[in-house]
Amino acid sequence: MNLYESIESQDKEVFGALQGEEQREAEGLELIPSENYVSRAVREANGSVFTNKYSEGYPGKRYYGGQEFTDEVETLAIERAKKLFGCDHANVQPLGGANANIAAYFAWMEPGDTIMGMDLGHGGHLTHGHPVTYMSKLYNFVRYKMKNVETGEIDYDEMRATAVREKPKMILGGFSAYPRELDWAQIKSIADEVGAVAMADVAHIAGLIAGGVAKNPFDYGFQIVTTTTHKTLRGPRGGLIMTKGVVSNPMKAPEKTIENLPTLIDRAVFPGFQGGPHMHQIAAKAVAFGEALQPAFKTYAAQILKNAKAMETVFRAGGVRMLAGGTSNHLILADVFGSLGIEGKAAEETLNAVGITLNKNAIADDTRPPFNPSGIRFGTPAITTRGFKEGECTRVAELMLDAMKNKDDQSKLDTIRQEIKELAQKFPIPDSFV
Numbered sequence: 001m002n003l004y005e006s007i008e009s010q011d012k013e014v015f016g017a018l019q020g021e022e023q024r025e026a027e028g029l030e031l032i033p034s035e036n037y038v039s040r041a042v043r044e045a046n047g048s049v050f051t052n053k054y055s056e057g058y059p060g061k062r063y064y065g066g067q068e069f070t071d072e073v074e075t076l077a078i079e080r081a082k083k084l085f086g087c088d089h090a091n092v093q094p095l096g097g098a099n100a101n102i103a104a105y106f107a108w109m110e111p112g113d114t115i116m117g118m119d120l121g122h123g124g125h126l127t128h129g130h131p132v133t134y135m136s137k138l139y140n141f142v143r144y145k146m147k148n149v150e151t152g153e154i155d156y157d158e159m160r161a162t163a164v165r166e167k168p169k170m171i172l173g174g175f176s177a178y179p180r181e182l183d184w185a186q187i188k189s190i191a192d193e194v195g196a197v198a199m200a201d202v203a204h205i206a207g208l209i210a211g212g213v214a215k216n217p218f219d220y221g222f223q224i225v226t227t228t229t230h231k232t233l234r235g236p237r238g239g240l241i242m243t244k245g246v247v248s249n250p251m252k253a254p255e256k257t258i259e260n261l262p263t264l265i266d267r268a269v270f271p272g273f274q275g276g277p278h279m280h281q282i283a284a285k286a287v288a289f290g291e292a293l294q295p296a297f298k299t300y301a302a303q304i305l306k307n308a309k310a311m312e313t314v315f316r317a318g319g320v321r322m323l324a325g326g327t328s329n330h331l332i333l334a335d336v337f338g339s340l341g342i343e344g345k346a347a348e349e350t351l352n353a354v355g356i357t358l359n360k361n362a363i364a365d366d367t368r369p370p371f372n373p374s375g376i377r378f379g380t381p382a383i384t385t386r387g388f389k390e391g392e393c394t395r396v397a398e399l400m401l402d403a404m405k406n407k408d409d410q411s412k413l414d415t416i417r418q419e420i421k422e423l424a425q426k427f428p429i430p431d432s433f434v
């Protein structure tokens, strides 16, 4: 079926790019741990008539008319998100994860206030206060990091000491390149000790939490949880902010108290930081959350972890140093420069040439530059969606090592490319998960 019939007849240039991307995704393997393949239902919602509508405000309280169906679809997304993560309030309007984090800071903090987050070289995210971001100019970011990069253990004693000294108003647990679980209970107890709000950014592991195979920060008393919706959660690109408690009056700015967090967050997203919500994206979130509520999603989430373990086993047997000693979630950070003598950039390019997409990544305390670091980061959410189990993941990991060790042997790389293509064709990207 040609999904792009109208584009094909109207706009050959865009059609060409779409066809190329379709083929790239079909014939290669996606190992970027923050990517996934969405269902056709999610894509249909994302490409739907809701893109035509302006809906500033929230369900039942909008600034424009004609909101019968936008209210219906946004309410569905909110209720499903609440059910998935066990919270009282969900704002489904953030356009992405960065927006969600910025709105959460804006809801609780004043310019100049201190936020404590994970060291960026130890797995924290750009929006957790990287000096290149505008947020780093607005707030004072302080750091915690791993005590032992070989085990991944976070230095909670140092975190406590820094929190006592710096008095952050918010302590942020979350990461984009850390392969172990955070100790939510410890982080919350440190936040309580210094009177800080505990915020978790679960963008990478939201699907694991929703699928019941990773711990939920709300179970440890976290007051704010942000996430993207397109990684392990397998929805459209977008963001989400969740809290406990209920909105008092979204039309009125309330005092900054914990009870008022839901209202503060709603007001921070709109009108504080964003304009009209992208209702097509919200409709697609509703569809994806509906999929994640199905029993099959639990099986999917569990398989992501098993698959990552299978790849870890091969890398360990191959003598490759992995940050934190391996993985307890969906991703692996491998020190390919230290272990195989191949630079991160060359590893990314070599693997790309054989049909495996992943990203070069700095490893903790990397001495190499960010554009050519020592490591690669890869994960299993997308290939698990494709139906890969431990056997296929073991083979992919073997082929990865083989390719990196033979990066200058073109005929070897051609053979590997062929095997990857056959494997991808054997496991077509599914249209539906329900």
Ligand code: DSN
Residues within 6 Å of the ligand: 034, 097, 125, 176, 177
């Ligand atoms: N770009 C995402 C990632 O790859 O982890 C985070 O924003």
